[in-house]
Amino acid sequence: MKNFTRLLIASALFTGSTAFAQTKNAVVDNIVKEGTENSQLEKLAHELLDGIGPRLVGTPQFDQAGKWALDKYKGWGITARQEKWGDWRGWERGTSHIDMVYPRIHSIEGTQLAWSPGMKKAVTAETIILPDVADSVAFEKWLPSVKGKFVMISMNQPTGRPDDNWKEFGLSGSIDKMKEARTAQTAAWRKRISNTGFNNKTLPVALEKAGAAGIIGNYWSAGFGVDKIFGAYTKTIPTVDIALEDYGLLYRLTENGEKPRITIQTESKERGPVPTFNIIGEIKGTEKPNEYVMLSAHFDSWDGGTGATDNGTGTLTMMEAMRILKKAYPHPKRTILVGHWDSEEQGLNGSRAFVEDHPEIVANLQALFNQDNGTGRVVNIGGQGFAKAGDFISRWLEAVPDTIRHQIKTSFPGSPGGGGSDFASFVAVGAPGFSLGSNSWSYGNYTWHTNRDTYDKIVFDDVRSNAILTAILVYMASEDPAKMPRDKAELPVNTRTGKPGTWPEQVKANRHGGFD
Structure with missing residues (x-):
């Protein structure tokens, strides 16, 4: 009888587990x-x-x-x-229009950063590059020169091609040369920012206080045509990310003394x-x-x-x-x-x-x-x-x-x-x-x-x-x-x-x- 009882219990457990497995599978x-x-x-x-x-x-x-x-x-x-x-x-993005108007007409690809302040009207101004100064004292002496200008605060990348593209088509010597140049430029630009006495967050605010017309930069994402878009720190002037290709164009023109001028109008609303x-x-x-x-x-x-x-x-x-x-x-x-x-x-x-x-x-x-x-x-x-x-x-x-x-x-x-x-x-x-x-x-x-x-x-x-x-x-x-x-x-x-x-x-x- 005990064996029969055990058999019944075992049978019930087996039947129950089988039913659960069937339900689970269903x-x-x-x-x-x-x-x-x-x-x-x-x-x-x-x-x-x-x-x-x-x-x-x-x-x-x-x-x-x-x-x-x-x-x-x-x-x-x-x-x-x-x-x-x-x-x-609260903030609401509006329209953005960015154009180079000198030395030739060219529509610029760019995006105002999140929480960038709105502009009441379009502003046309010359671009200027953040200088390589010896220290914060020298930077303070330079600051007045930003008044009424769009200040470029990002490094100019040595290449707009992602590394996998270089790896697929480049000669080993060319790849090494590019990477060495990029490493050196990155370190030099980091030191350039540090020598101002500010950092990436506080620098735009200092430029704003000095009367800059706006802040323009480039945060390249190491892929064809791709930039990272984060938030602005300015309160009264626009902060705009310019696509790598157009940022490089403006940088080279500015660096060579051709004094390019751009027009920017970005709209946004503060919502409290x-x-x-x-x-x-x-x-x-x-x-x-x-x-x-x-x-x-x-x-x-x-x-x-x-x-x-x-x-x-x-x-x-x-x-x-x-x-x-x-x-x-x-x-x-x-x-x-x-x-x-x-x-x-x-x-x-x-x-x-x-x-x-x-x-x-x-x-x-x-x-x-x-x-x-x-x-x-x-x-x-x-x-x-x-x-x-x-x-x-x-x-x-x-x-x-x-x-x-x-x-x-x-x-x-x-x-x-x-x-x-x-x-x-x-x-x-x-x-x-x-x-x-x-x-x-x-x-x-x-x-x-x-x-x-x-x-x-x-x-x-x-x-x-x-x-x-x-x-x-x-x-x-x-x-x-x-x-x-x-x-x-x-x-x-x-x-x-x-x-x-x-x-x-x-x-x-x-x-x-x-x-x-």
């Missing part, structure tokens, strides 16, 4: 089917990136994008809300302090509603392009994964949340604020999956220093189709990320946040914070793969009977300091920014 199959056959990514990308555009914190486009996301989630039957966490300097907010979407859990699995991507961007790969593709991945989960897994065991964060670009402020404001979620977080490094397929996942992360993530990855899983390299337990993207806000407080690291697609040179970060750079097959992967990982994390432990692994010795590695410390959110 849900995974439905996730893959929905993500492959009914993908909404192209439509979402067009609406967000082409229709609304860049989403700089404090701009009307960010507000518009937030309303758009809420409408999308509502249409999918997903509860979503705005969560205000602070305010930021405006609310900053995160978008939080939710699919309520049925068995463990007070435990959470999170999807994560920052919603804001810089605005030189449209923020397509930083972080439009991360945003689209998480929205599409939520849409798929609502259809294929509408009644999760744990509550599924998605966080679309604001002001990541200024220091992870939105996610840091969420961590501060929601200790109850942080304390009961099963796992968070964040994507934020371009359009490429996910190729690496690390354990972020959590000792048991490998046991869980490896188990969850087993459910992912091999066509997606085979490309992913894992490293466990790994080391905790101290910054870089929003997962780090959670890791800093000991909560299991993980980065879904993507294949490059020349992200660093061509789209990260650049004027070329636009819809056409998206590789939709890779983003589709990422949405399916994320949905499956979230499903598996929600279903897992066990809760991921938060034990921290012993960290390796820091090679710079020679001391044992330390866990990153929590940093408070800047809840009133942009007014410095």
Whole structure:
């Protein structure tokens, strides 16, 4: 009889585990089917990136994008809300016109930097190059000469070709010569800035106070036709990034005493302090509603392009994964949340604020999956220093189709990320946040914070793969009977300091920014 009882129990356990495996496979199959056959990514990308555009914190486009996301989630039957966490300097980009008018007519490619002050009328003036002075005293004597002129504050690059182009076509002697020249020029220009007594942030302000008509520079991204576009420090005169090709033209003309003149008119509006907010979407859990699995991507961007790969593709991945989960897994065991964060670009402020404001979620977080490094397929996942992360993530990855899983390299337990993207806000407080690291697609040179970060750079097959992967990982994390432990692994010795590695410390959110 005892043997018969054991047999019945074993049979029941086998039947139950088989039923679970069949259910699991059915849900995974439905996730893959929905993500492959009914993908909404192209439509979402067009609406967000082409229709609304860049989403700089404090701009009307960010507000518009937030309303758009809420409408999308509502249409999918997903509860979503705005969560205000602070305010930021409001600013609205207007039109820009830049032309060389002497010694010949030439339209200049350039972009006013974010938060550059607006101009009431066009200004035509001569260009002048930041001089190579001996020290700050000599610079102070030179300063009056900037009055009424556009001051060039960036080095003139020795080449506009990326290094891989040189490597493919150049002779070894030519490549070495170019690199030596660039290294020497870079060091010399760094010393030129230092000798003024100012730095890259304070120098434009000093030139503004001295009466300059405007600041022009070039932040080349080491790719054909690509510049990085960040923020301005001036308050009354324009700060403009000139494309490398045109910056070099103006620099050479100025250096050779030909006194080129350019006309600049840039328009923008100050909006005062405006609310900053995160978008939080939710699919309520049925068995463990007070435990959470999170999807994560920052919603804001810089605005030189449209923020397509930083972080439009991360945003689209998480929205599409939520849409798929609502259809294929509408009644999760744990509550599924998605966080679309604001002001990541200024220091992870939105996610840091969420961590501060929601200790109850942080304390009961099963796992968070964040994507934020371009359009490429996910190729690496690390354990972020959590000792048991490998046991869980490896188990969850087993459910992912091999066509997606085979490309992913894992490293466990790994080391905790101290910054870089929003997962780090959670890791800093000991909560299991993980980065879904993507294949490059020349992200660093061509789209990260650049004027070329636009819809056409998206590789939709890779983003589709990422949405399916994320949905499956979230499903598996929600279903897992066990809760991921938060034990921290012993960290390796820091090679710079020679001391044992330390866990990153929590940093408070800047809840009133942009007014410095």
